[in-house]
Amino acid sequence: MRSPTHPITAPIAPGRIPLLGHLPRLAVGRVEFLQSIRSRGDIVRIFLGNQPVFVLNSPEAVHDVLVTQGRRFGKxxxxxxxxxxxxxxxxxSEREVHRRRRRALQPAFHRHAIAAHVATMTDIAEEQVSAWRPGEVIAMDRVMRRMATxxxxxxxFSTERPEGAGAMAALGEEVAEHLTTVMRGVFVGTVLPAPVATLSVLGHRRYLAAAAALRELADTAVRQAREDPSERGGLLSVMFAGTPAHPQGMTDVEARDELLSLLMAGAETTATTLAWALHELGRRPEIAGRVRDECRALPAGTPPGAEALPYTDRFLREVxxxxxxNWLLMRRATEPVRVCGVDLPQGAEAVYSAVTMHRDPAYYPDPLRFDPDRWLRRPVKELPPGAYIPFALGSRKCIGDFFSLTEMLVVLHTVVSRWRLHPVENHRVRPVVQAMIRPNALPMRVSPW
Known part of the structure; x- marks a missing residue:
């Protein structure tokens, strides 16, 4: 909606407690609390302790911050x-550093570059899935985390690939464990004051150790790539090649930071989405059957993709x-700015939740119903900009969105073509909201179709 001529004041969410603000509400029910304040305005203020934070509740507000006025906001x-x-x-990274790094990395994420990796993705998925046995119970959340990593x-990061499936799986498990710990530590450090967030009882030492271990792994990958002239064309070769704006390429530290960034952005989110996808297939046999039939009908040698697997693609978009x-993301105003009629001062912290946006009945009728065919009735292009944001928007949109979608379609095609998934009796799958919304645990029994 158009901003009014005179500024309006963002209302304060109910339940604020002196000194603590809305932290108790967030601790008890993070997504539920954000969902409960959506009806109070396009922008609502909450407090993390005494720190005010502006919650963006409408597609217009989100699009304005991420796209229209994106240059007025930092991370x-x-x-x-x-x-x-x-x-x-x-x-x-911010501003010019971010623009330079994104331009340098972009060639590795072009569609033709990702298409060249489909065979490798398929081999890894087949290697894992072919080891399952009929009737076996698989910890799908852990398996998907290892597979995605x-x-x-x-x-x-092809230079860091060890020889052999066992070594590769061990590396994937090690990286995945460290990533989970680091992401949890980042979340705690964001919502709690520093003196509290750094307490050992909250796992701060484990967080520091995991971050150090990840940096060491990334440093090793960069060092090996520099020393090996036969580097096999992975992302590191793109980083070292340079661009017209940055002809010398990245330094070792810059390359290390990009490896860590892409691991943080690309492994855990993909693994968590795949876990939820398998959970939905296990409890919805009719949908699983449609996905299986479409995947089995894919001609040999045809790479899985949205055009080749339209129903599976709709299923994944519904997941x-x-x-x-990612239940919460943030931006900071780098100058005074007006959004949906509300004046945000320089330095104001703004947050938005794709989770609550994706459950707005104004755009998604019966929003808690899982329905892949809703995308036939109202495709993404017919929604207001900002209403469907699984990979964010604007200049900060996830650089690896197509990579992630391709990877998930490969995994779903590999799993569902061969195996039927069954929930384990007496186990209730429930969401755990920390740095991400993940299943508490996802044991599933597999059987041939």
Missing amino acids: GLLFDVARPFIGNGIIT VMLVATL LRLHQP
Whole structure:
């Protein structure tokens, strides 16, 4: 909606407690609290302790901050917390540094470049899935986390790929464990005051150790790539090649920071989305059957993709709508700015939640119903800009969105073509909201079709 001529004041969400602000509400029910304040205005103020934060509740507000006035916003508190531990890569860098890094990395994420990795992705998925046995119970959340990490390492960071499936799986498990710990630590450091967030009881020492281990792994990958003239064309070769604006290429530290950034952005989110996708297939046999039939009908040698697998693609987009893993993202106003009639001062922290946006009944009728065919009735292009944002928007839109979608379609095609998935009796899958919204645990029994 158009901003009024005179500024309006963003209302304060109910439940504010002196000194603590809305932290108790966020601690008890993070997504539920953000969902409960959507009806109070396009922009609503909450407080993290005494720190005011502006919550963007409408597609117009989100689009204005991320796209229309995107140059007036920086990354925000969440990324300030992450920067000392994952470096100044594409996730955390600002303005000119970000633009230069994004241009340098973009060739590795062009569609033709990703298409060249589909065979590697398929081999990794087949290697894992072919080891399952009829009736076996698989910890799908852990398997998907390891598989997504291995695919990312193998396809983008090819110099670090060890020989043999066992070594590759071990590396994937090690990286995945460290990533989970680091992301949890970043979340704690964002919502809690520093003296509290750094307490050992909250796992701060584990967070520091995991961040150091990830940096060491990334440093090793960069060093090996520099020393090996036969480097096999992974992302590091793109980083070292340079661009017209940056002809000398990245330094070792810059390359290290980008590896960490892409691991943070690309492994855990993809793995969590895949876990939710398998959960939905397990409890919805009719949908699983349609996905299986479409995947089995794919001609040999045809890479899985949205055009070749239209129903599976709609299924995946519905998973990203209802099970969006990133429940909270932030921006910071770098100058005074008006958004939807509300004046935000310089330095104001703004947050938005794709999870709550994706459950707005104004855009998604019966929003809690899982329905892949809703995308036939109202495709994404017919929604207001900002209403469907699984990969964010604007200049900060996820550089690896097509890579992630391709990777997930490869995994779904590989799993569902061969196996039927069954929920385990007496186990209730429930969401755990920390740095991401992930399943508490996802054991599933597999059987042949």
